[in-house]
Amino acid sequence: MRPLFKLEMHRALHCWTFWACLGVSVVLAVIGAAEGIWKYFERHGITDMYLETSFINQYALNAFTQWLPNAVMSATPNLFFFAMPLLIGLAYGWSWRSDISDGYAVSVLVRASRKEWERAKACAAFISGGLLIMVPMLVNLAIVFCVLPAETPIVVDAMWNGVWGDAFLSEMFYSRPVTYMAVRFVLDFVLAGLWATAVLALSRCMRNKVVIVVLPYIVMLLFKYVSSSLGELVFNITGASWGALAIVDLLRVRADFGEYTWVGVVFCAVVLLVISWLIPTATRKRDVL
């Protein structure tokens, strides 16, 4: 397992698609940081004139609220999380099909068991997917914390930062923001990694590289649309709903529509895990030649 895993990790982290996707996501993260900083100074200029006469928090926008997953009212952070599932799939998700079609898999499988190779490949895809989201988030964090004050956010400023009291882990966000950031890093790493392994698993059912990367993305968007529309409808009739379930929502502090809970996160993780496990198991006996 170990040499195979090392080999696959080396391939995953040295292919041009990984670096291209990382480049695009880091650029988006840097633009996102610039947008957050610009918004902070713009608001700072507005609040200055009211400080003597009104209660107004100068630091309603700060390093915590302007960090990539928390800046829910800005353009670039939203775009970043919308594009990430596509970029994660492109980074290494197509590699299984590519290895089969160019003969690489055959030369590996005469030396190692198929199960081991596929497991190593899934682990490599998981880590590359996780890194692809974690690195830009770290870059964004570094820039934002170098420029903006790290003031603990207060809940009355929700109208400025968009993180209302019912948002996912909002109590942690407003009381222990550093812990919240650590949890968010782990959560995003795991979800992005699972998405990468699910795309890798789905590549067994498709032949075209573009279809492998884009089709799961479009299906996920459709699922988001239908589940959130139905959820909205059910919520307005019954007062209860399942919230957001699609990965594109769960990577951020809150979804487009409504909130999400641990149930949504676990549901998404389980679905991706089942796809990642079931398809390879079902197709393991297929001829790789």
Next chain:
Amino acid sequence: MRGFARLLMCDVRYGVAAMFPRLVFVACIVAMAFFVAWVKVFIRLPEAAGDLSFGECMLLIWYGMMPYSPDNGNLFLFPMAWFCVLVAAAFAVADYPSRDLEGMGSTVVVVSGSRWAWWLSKCLWVVLMGLIVVGITMAFSLVVALVCQGSLSLAVRPGVACVLEAGFNFEIQDASRLIQEGEVAAVASALPSLDIAPAIGVATLCLVAILLVQTVLSVHLHPVLGIAATIAVLFLSAYFFVPWLPGEYMLLARSGVLLDEGLNLNVGVLLGVGISVIAVAVGDLVFNRIDLVGKRGENR
């Protein structure tokens, strides 16, 4: 000229046939987007849902969203139905030109003796695919209008647009409260119907422009990066409200027809034509300099 005509005929025949499953996929997404939007209308405005006109059916698919204002804790509610239809359209034209170039295309370029003819033929194929996608939405809307026995004009009642903006959220804005209280029929009937034909024409033009830019990126970089660029343009168009983003003109809710201070459609025409011409010209310039042999089998 004859060689170009044959190239174009080949692309029309084989390109459309190769992408036929994706066009079916686009049709499925159009149907799904329409159905969810129709449920919104049915719940809020049952009297209109029964006799939707051809224009109203088109509006259900192409509505998008009103301009977003990131103030007072307003969350950005992305127009997913509109986005899914357009990403599916981008998917439908994603990789035929690049795949062709990696396979037989490079031989065809050599045999035809003209890179320009090959490139122009692919651009016209993209234009055709854009028109087919709009045609699918029109055909679907026409069928629904006929089934509903609604009018076959492209006129829409203002009440339908109000419902689409309010969505399922019963308290989102004043217009929806009017609807909830059953006053919308009076409001809608008091206002004249709006003709969305020019807005649909400009939306088609801008869709073709975006697809051409995507094709340039797809052939010269990678098809997925082309789609990623399209997604970025669509997303930024929905977030911002600026007349120089082509995606704005595909959000019918923001056109001057439906919005008082909406987008000027003449600017949309200029923008669509300008971007298309630039994309074709830049694509040709770059295509004249690339190594065709090195492209073979690159993205398989």
